[in-house]
Amino acid sequence: MKYHIKGDFDRDLIGLHNFQGGYCGITKVEDDTFNLCYLSLRAPLKKLGTVRNLEEKILLKNPFLRHIFNTATFVFDKPVVINEISFASKEPVSDHILMSGDAAGMITPLCGNGIAMAIHSADILSGQVHLFLSGKYSRNELEHWYSHLWNRNFGSRIRAGRQIQTLFGSSAASNLAVSLIKRSGLLSKWIMRQTHGEVFDG
Ligand SMILES: Cc1cc2nc3c(=O)[nH]c(=O)nc-3n(C[C@H](O)[C@H](O)[C@H](O)COP(=O)(O)OP(=O)(O)OC[C@H]3O[C@@H](n4cnc5c(N)ncnc54)[C@H](O)[C@@H]3O)c2cc1C
Structure with a gap:
């Protein structure tokens, strides 16, 4: 899931925050915008039903992520989502x-x-x-x-x-x-x- 957000965050730091079943990165991109992108296992999302529930029930347990989500202005209405990413072994x-x-x-x-x-x-x-x-x-x-x-x-x-x-x-x-x-x-x-x-x- 990817959002662009605005807020008072560290511009010189690539943040990496854990949550149960995944992790979330935040980094400064163009203008005054930060890219917030997280990767989660599929099972918790399936269980909780919606992206919002996943964020509220799991991501926001991490106090750093809670601070980011609660203070940021979200530029997109909805996250950009890609799914079915497989890290399984492949062959050249x-x-x-x-x-x-x-x-x-x-x-x-x-x-x-x-x-x-x-x-x-x-x-x-x-x-x-x-x-x-x-x-x-x-x-x-x-x-x-x-x-x-x-x-x-x-x-x-x-x-x-x-x-x-x-x-x-x-x-x-x-x-x-x-x-x-x-x-x-x-x-x-x-x-x-x-x-x-x-x-x-x-
Ligand atoms: C969440 C996430 C974050 C990432 N962050 C980074 C990062 O910060 N830095 C970094 O270096 N890498 C990052 N990566 C990895 C990086 O995106 C990929 O390794 C890289 O894009 C691979 O390039 P590619 O050309 O092999 O494949 P892709 O960039 O996936 O290009 C394949 C293209 O083929 C098209 N295609 C597929 N099937 C067909 C078809 N049948 N006919 C025609 N077209 C088709 C697809 O639509 C796509 O445009 C990230 C990946 C993910 C999932």
């Missing part, structure tokens, strides 16, 4: 079809960088297709080498993202994770390294 080559971007594998939004990964995987794929079209690869080699390069660049990042995402959503696990990460700069840097690749300049 499926049924001989070459996949790039989210179609090959989606990193959890918590880790960020999905857009850069989509561009990067398209760059890798176009290089491999070029080798195939210029007769340097057979079709089998194209599929083999694209899978290999995709997995080398993104496989472990996507797996790490999926595991880190499971820490958020359960109160006990996320409270423990946040307190450990706050205390240990080394641990937070290590987590960043697991989900972010090397600089990519195409």
